[in-house]
Amino acid sequence: MFNKQAQGGTSSEFETVIGPSVKVKGDFNAQGNIIVEGMVEGSLKTAGSLEVGEKAKVTANVEAREAKIGGEIRGNIKIKGFLEITAAAKIFGDIEAAFISIERGATFNGKCAMPTGVEDIKKINKDKAN
Amino acid sequence: MNIFIYDSFLNQKKYDRLLARIETRITDLGLNGKISRSSLMRNIGETVKNELKRGAKTIIAVGNNKTISQIIGLLVGSSVPLAIIPIGEENNDIARGLGIESVDQACDILSARLLARLDLGLANQNYFLSDATIENQGTVVDMSDNYTIEATKTGLIHVLNLANAKIKLPPKVKILPDDGVLELVISAQSKKNLFSKSARGDQSIFKIKKVIINNPKAQLILDGSISMPTPATITVVKQGLNVIVGKSRNF
Numbered sequence: 001m002f003n004k005q006a007q008g009g010t011s012s013e014f015e016t017v018i019g020p021s022v023k024v025k026g027d028f029n030a031q032g033n034i035i036v037e038g039m040v041e042g043s044l045k046t047a048g049s050l051e052v053g054e055k056a057k058v059t060a061n062v063e064a065r066e067a068k069i070g071g072e073i074r075g076n077i078k079i080k081g082f083l084e085i086t087a088a089a090k091i092f093g094d095i096e097a098a099f100i101s102i103e104r105g106a107t108f109n110g111k112c113a114m115p116t117g118v119e120d121i122k123k124i125n126k127d128k129a130n
Numbered sequence: 131m132n133i134f135i136y137d138s139f140l141n142q143k144k145y146d147r148l149l150a151r152i153e154t155r156i157t158d159l160g161l162n163g164k165i166s167r168s169s170l171m172r173n174i175g176e177t178v179k180n181e182l183k184r185g186a187k188t189i190i191a192v193g194n195n196k197t198i199s200q201i202i203g204l205l206v207g208s209s210v211p212l213a214i215i216p217i218g219e220e221n222n223d224i225a226r227g228l229g230i231e232s233v234d235q236a237c238d239i240l241s242a243r244l245l246a247r248l249d250l251g252l253a254n255q256n257y258f259l260s261d262a263t264i265e266n267q268g269t270v271v272d273m274s275d276n277y278t279i280e281a282t283k284t285g286l287i288h289v290l291n292l293a294n295a296k297i298k299l300p301p302k303v304k305i306l307p308d309d310g311v312l313e314l315v316i317s318a319q320s321k322k323n324l325f326s327k328s329a330r331g332d333q334s335i336f337k338i339k340k341v342i343i344n345n346p347k348a349q350l351i352l353d354g355s356i357s358m359p360t361p362a363t364i365t366v367v368k369q370g371l372n373v374i375v376g377k378s379r380n381f
Binding site: 017018020021026 | 276277278279280281282283285300302303316318332333334335336337
C-alpha cells in the first residue's frame with residue numbers, strides 16, 4: 001500500500017501513530033500518513049495513507065487517500081484510491097473506494113460502491129430514459 | 131566577542147584539567163573571548179543578559195542540558211547564536227542531537243560556525259530545546275483541537291522538538307527541529323518490553339503545534355533539567371533560536 005511508485009504516493013513517512021495503548025476520541029483530522037494500532041472513536045480523516053493494524057478498533061467514519069485495513073472498523077469508509085482489506089479485517093459499514101482488494105477471511109458487512117462504476121451506471125440509466 | 135558561560139558544576143577541581151584543555155584549544159583556534167563562571171552567587175541568566183547588552187557575538191554554553199536551558203530563553207529572537215561545549219556524558223542529549231559529541235569536536239564546530247535556526251518549545255513561560263516529559267499516569271492531554279487522547283497503560287509522555295537518542299522512534303518518523311511542529315510521543319511501559327532491544331513496541335506519535343498537559347501529581351521536566359508544575363500550555367516558537375551545529379546532527 002505504501003509503495004510510492006505503485007500507488008503514486010509522495011512520502012513514506014508517518015505523521016501520526018496511534019499505538020495499542022492509546023484511545024483517541026473525537027474528530028481526528030490529519031494531512032499525513034496514519035497508523036492506527038489502538039482505538040479511535042469519532043471520525044478519522046487524512047489526506048494521506050491510513051493503515052489500521054490487526055488489533056485496532058475504530059468506531060468512526062473513515063476517509064483517506066488510500067488505506068490498508070487489518071483491524072475492526074465500525075463506520076463507513078471512503079477512500080479516494082486503493083483500499084486493501086486483509087484477512088484479519090472486520091468491517092461493519094459501507095465502503096467507497098476507487099480500487100478494492102479483499103483478502104479471503106476478511107469480514108465485511110455493508111454496501112460497497114466504486115465511484116467510477118456509479119457514474120457509469122447513472123450514464124447508462126440516463127441513456128435508457130432518453 | 132565570544133562569551134563562554136561555565137556552569138557552576140565546573141567549579142569542582144576535577145574539571146580543571148579539562149577546562150584548561152578547552153581553553154588551550156580555543157586559543158589555538160583563535161576563538162578566545164570572555165570566560166564567565168557561574169556560581170551560587172552569580173547566576174547564568176544575569177550574566178547572559180549583561181553580555182548581550184555589551185554586544186556579545188556568540189554565547190557558548192559550557193556544561194550540559196541544564197546550562198543550555200538557562201540560556202535559551204534569553205536568546206529567543208536574537209541573532210546572537212548559541213554554541214555548546216558539552217561536559218560529561220550525562221544530561222548532554224541536546225549537544226548530541228546537534229551533532230556535538232565531544233569537547234574537541236565542539237571546539238572545531240565553534241570554529242566552523244555552521245548556523246541553524248531552530249524551533250523552541252514553550253511550556254507556559256519556560257523554553258525547551260529538546261523535550262518536555264511527564265508521566266502519563268493521571269496526565270490529561272488536551273490537544274486543543276476536536277479530539278482527546280487517553281493512555282490506557284502507564285508510561286511517559288514526551289513533547290519533542292529535537293530527536294533524543296534515549297527515545298527510540300520508528301525509522302519512518304522524522305523529528306525536525308526547524309519544521310514549526312512538535313511531536314507528542316506517548317510511550318507505554320510494558321513488562322514484555324523491558325528486555326526488548328526495541329523500545330518502540332507501544333508508542334503513539336502525534337504532530338502538534340499546541341497542547342495542554344495537566345497532572346496535579348507530577349511535574350513536567352524540560353530538557354531533562356528543569357521541573358515545572360502543570361497545567362502547562364505547550365506551543366512551538368518557530369525558528370526562534372540561532373544555534374551553531376555540527377555536520378553530524380540528526381536532522
